[in-house]
Amino acid sequence: MDWNTFAGDLDAEILMRLGLALVAGLVIGIERESHGRAAGLRTTLLVTLSSAAAMIVSDAFYQDSFAQQGPSSWHPDPARLAAGILAGMGFLGAGVIVHQRDHIVQGVTTAATLWFAAIIGLALGAGSLGVGIVSTVLALIILGLVPRFENRMENDWYSDLSVSFGSNDSDITNTTRLLESMNLKIKGIDWKEDLAANDRRVTFHVKHKKGERLTLPARVITALRMLPDVKTVHWHG
Numbered sequence: 001m002d003w004n005t006f007a008g009d010l011d012a013e014i015l016m017r018l019g020l021a022l023v024a025g026l027v028i029g030i031e032r033e034s035h036g037r038a039a040g041l042r043t044t045l046l047v048t049l050s051s052a053a054a055m056i057v058s059d060a061f062y063q064d065s066f067a068q069q070g071p072s073s074w075h076p077d078p079a080r081l082a083a084g085i086l087a088g089m090g091f092l093g094a095g096v097i098v099h100q101r102d103h104i105v106q107g108v109t110t111a112a113t114l115w116f117a118a119i120i121g122l123a124l125g126a127g128s129l130g131v132g133i134v135s136t137v138l139a140l141i142i143l144g145l146v147p148r149f150e151n152r153m154e155n156d157w158y159s160d161l162s163v164s165f166g167s168n169d170s171d172i173t174n175t176t177r178l179l180e181s182m183n184l185k186i187k188g189i190d191w192k193e194d195l196a197a198n199d200r201r202v203t204f205h206v207k208h209k210k211g212e213r214l215t216l217p218a219r220v221i222t223a224l225r226m227l228p229d230v231k232t233v234h235w236h237g
Helices: 003-009 012-034 041-065 078-096 108-125 129-144 146-150 173-181 216-224
Strands: 156-165 185-194 199-209 230-236
Touching: 012 041, 012 108, 012 129, 041 078, 041 108, 078 108, 108 129, 129 146, 156 216, 173 185, 173 199, 173 216, 216 230
Parallel strands: none
Antiparallel strands: 156 199, 156 230, 185 199
């Protein structure tokens, strides 16, 4: 490939598409990096730029196919590469999702952000500059402003409460009533009996409001401490 052909591939419109993809990946990546996410600035930049470059190449192949003369000329579908990119993003997104203990899953928003960044790159690479720019602005609004409203929402939160009793004959009815009196909804119970040690461990799967997750454990443990035959209490989540 000579210099003229190379320079012809990099016209002003192509450079503008890549430049906008760079800016989109930069602003979204800075937001993710500032919150210490697994997929930060470099990852988001690579996703948007690679998606844009792939779409530019796919569009170029499609346009060049019309230069071929003849009734049997073949025209590639530019959407096939875009579909492959979005499918491949599933593997990258799965890599940033972490399932921790206590029913806590992290990284889902970061995975969705990477998928959205890929779509923005595809839109900019295809020449839909308005769609790409507006999508970038909306992504920043979602990532920056929506969490402020989420923190004020009284949504549900799920936790596990493990209570160890000193005897297999311990009655858990009083414990259940106590938890329900503190606005805890019991969703399930796991029961473990140690016959040799004469020990009983009961795990309550409870639902409560997210806003109480920082103060509720101390109040529950203090209340359970007053019950007879309760040896240990462990709050998960």
